Amino acid sequence: MKNLFDSLLDTLTGSWKKPHAPRSKRAFRCDCDNPVFFRNTHCLACDKPLGYEPALGEIKTMYPGSEPGAWQLGGGVDAAAGSYRRCANFETVVGCNWLIPGNDASELCVACRLNRTTPDLSDPDNPRYWQAIEVAKRRLISQLLALGLPLESKVENPDGGLAFDLLRSMPDGSPAMTGHSSGLITINIEEADDVRREQIRMALHEPYRTLLGHFRHEIGHYYWDRLVWNSEWLEPFRVLFGDERTDYAQAIKANYEAGPPADWADRHISSYASSHPWEDWAETWAHYLHIVDSLDTALSHGLDAEDIELEFTPFTRDDLYDPDHPKAGRTLLMLNSWVELITVLNEMARSLGQPDFYPFVMSRPVVKKLQFVSLVVEGVADGAPGATP
Secondary structure (H helix, E strand, C coil): CCCHHHHHHHHHHHHCCCCCCCCCCCCEECCCCCEECCCCCECCCCCCEEEEECCCCEEEEEEECCCCCCEEECCCCCHHHCCEEECHHHHCCCCCCEEEECCCCCCCCCCHHHEEECCCCCCCCHHHHHHHHHHHHHHHHHHHHHCCCCCCECCCCCCCCEEEEEECCCCCCCCCCCEEECCEEEEEHHHHCHHHHHHHHHHCCCCCCCHHHHHHHHHHHHHHHHHHCCCCCHHHHHHHHCCCCCCHHHHHHHHHHHCCCCCHHHCCCCCHHHCCHHHHHHHHHHHHHHHHHHHHHHHHCCCCHHHCCCCCCCCCHHHCCCCCCCCHHHHHHHHHHHHHHHHHHHHHHHHCCCCCCCCCCCCHHHHHHHHHHHHHHHHHHCCCCCCCC
């Protein structure tokens, strides 16, 4: 009988497929053809400087321009597109690698200019906290731009714009509470401390808690205000998620004191989603972003269903919110593909002794809600009017 190592090598020799060409621009390459990644500032193979061009959604190789601090982009970008500058936060502990078009007078990129309050760097812990926070935030902003969602700062649009306060608990022990209010998202930067975040996760009996998850959840509240409130989506939202006019403070208080209902998993993606319709929307929105980004990354690096041998019962059109919508089949394909992918990834995590990458189960009511979120997002991309801020 062959040992595990020999059996594995035989399987790899006979079955491992040749790498696919990249199928999405998430798989970036330097002009020297070396693979590069979203956070890179230099190519490790040729040492050329790299920058992220948010309008293109791509990492590009940079070449010195005609003036100090000006850059031209390689990778097929026409020189007529003009020059670029690095974000001013490139020189800070944040090390932001995003680029600013030469005709934009701002010193900060489209992601960094959303900050209203940044951490006090005289505290020795805050530089590393801020760095981790910004990595997650840039990932969020890049996805929002790629989805075509409205994104304005509060400087540009005081009533309907977005801003971030990156705060830390006060010396007297008063906590900085992560949350959203009228376009202002507050993030407790102590969540960037892995030990502290894990302590909070355990105390709240959560299966998953990440910086990126916080950003995706809180931005969901912002887009409820922008896209659902006072729009054609409001009444359908109330039918599917519940009436948001239910007293929010009382609902959250009851959730923390009594816990979620015993059958929450039959109707919600997480226990916290069962606390109030606003939280159900924000949790569902966050998971929609998780699914879209993860699938895009998988396809970018050549993974597809041919690589997965898995028997499961797929969702059908009857499980959707709007089974007759022209794009219902695409949404169904996305969700079923995600189930296949994440089931295998969870098994891989277990084989490494790690927690599941995605410790959630999508019930059929959750699938309806995910399609609803997808329809709202696609409606924006298709030019449908959003809500009045």
